[in-house]
Amino acid sequence: MLESGTEPPEVMLARLDRAAERQETPCGEGSMVWRRWGPAGGPHPPLVLLHGGSGSWRHWIRNIAALSVRRQVICPDLPGLGESAMPHPAETPAPVAAEVQAGLTALLGEGTRYDLCGFSFGALLSGHIAAQAGPELRSLTLVGAGALGLPRQVTELVKVRTVEGEARIAAHRHNLASLMFADPAGIDELALAIQEWNTQHARFRSRGFASSSSLKDAVAKARCPVALLYGERDAIAWPEVEKRFVALREVQPEAWTGVIPGAGHWVAYEAATAFNAMLDEMLLRRFGT
Template sequence: MRHRGSWLMTVWNRIERGAGQPLVLLHGAGGSARNWLPVMDRLAADRRVIALDFPGFGLTPFPDRVEFTMEWVMAQLAGEFARLGLHGPVDLAGNSMGGWFALEAAKRGMARSVAAIAPAGLWRRGMPDLLYAQFLTAMAGGLLTRGPGARALRFDLVRHASLALVARHPARIPRTEGIAMIRDLDRSQRALLLAVRHARSLHFEGGQGISVPVTIAFGDHDRMLRPSVSRMRDELPAHTRWVTLPGCGHVPMSDAPQLVARTILDASDIAGTGGKESA
């Protein structure tokens, strides 16, 4: 982590399954590696699948006085790859914030392929006002789940309402996992606020020269990244492949596990054959 000019590394928590060609999964803002559990077994049938918790999210600690910038994130990600023995470009799949990070990693030569699921950053100038407001509202709601309020999450109606912003079908998320997702959001408050504030004035840019296969996939019921403001193509390579995920929300892994897993594997299969598909 960066502390007034110095770089200190934190070991990232991870969920790892399978063996073979590495496939790294990057979660969204307020989430954790647990978000990928619905697709992990499908992906791990033929791959070494590594789902990571970013610093400050999930179970990876976040020390004081961190300067949360994209360069800091990329340096941390590169350091974690080295610690895991991933010394060349790897297949990356990311959701929301993680999708943006995967695209940034591709710009830096760290990716063999990218499957960006509802990636953030594809807006014109900075984070849209509605999205910013949604994050602030979600963080405020997370505070209500502390202490005695946590008991309310046992009720399906409360839990499903809390998850409806990110999932098209909250009822498909098991109770334990749904509660964990909501608690992950609350635990990440400090890192999440820094990340969201940083993104207010940023957008993904300079990706036209990415040479590896890039797949962008959005659910057709994404309530956070609206098509009119969050699907700009100008900064992406011309060979970017665009996919629609029917019946899916912003965090679609529980909405359609088989479809999401197939989309990710297809993206890396293109890299394996050395080909590129156009939109």
């Protein structure tokens, strides 16, 4: 098993990191870091997971083990986040997505089919990758997506860079409760450890993209099946989740949609079992693999 709920966060994160195959591709003036888990080849195309803003591959800590049983799971640190270098300067998400797509092509090989799932900022980049991709992209799943041309409630976050100790932990708890979790009781030591590491390593600022229609405009050009998932109490969509589905269907009428009850924005962590099952079922029902 790759994952255990009884280990200290640092031990679990280090073990999962060691279990990965690590690779690098060009990014900006440096490199983009990718990790792979699970079997290569076989009937199941690779599943590529793009994490959220100010995040890293660690956003998928509760999903990698379950999803990599049958297929290879690939998680990068997105440009300017985690261990990856800053992208070339860009005014829109499209050039950043192009750098990610180029890295993925270098990683998988030209024409290799794959499924793509992006969370929050990763969903935005995934939509722009889908607009640029050819038949190698088998499916697109958007999770907790913004930038669909709809207003969202303002989420007040506490700055943590200038505080230390218990005040810093309290700030992380506040931010996770305000934006990422529906139930603050779910904020455990692992979530706090991930939030701390991600915050320390985040340089690229993506929040300015979230209130645009950039994702909706990009995903209109996607030539693969599209799905959109939210936690029921996602702070960027609640209480108007259905309006997001309507907005997507205006450009992708056949899109699949799903809501996971009781979960917030970081649905893949807060409701990992339900999320893993829903994503796996969507892929199996659409393609049989």
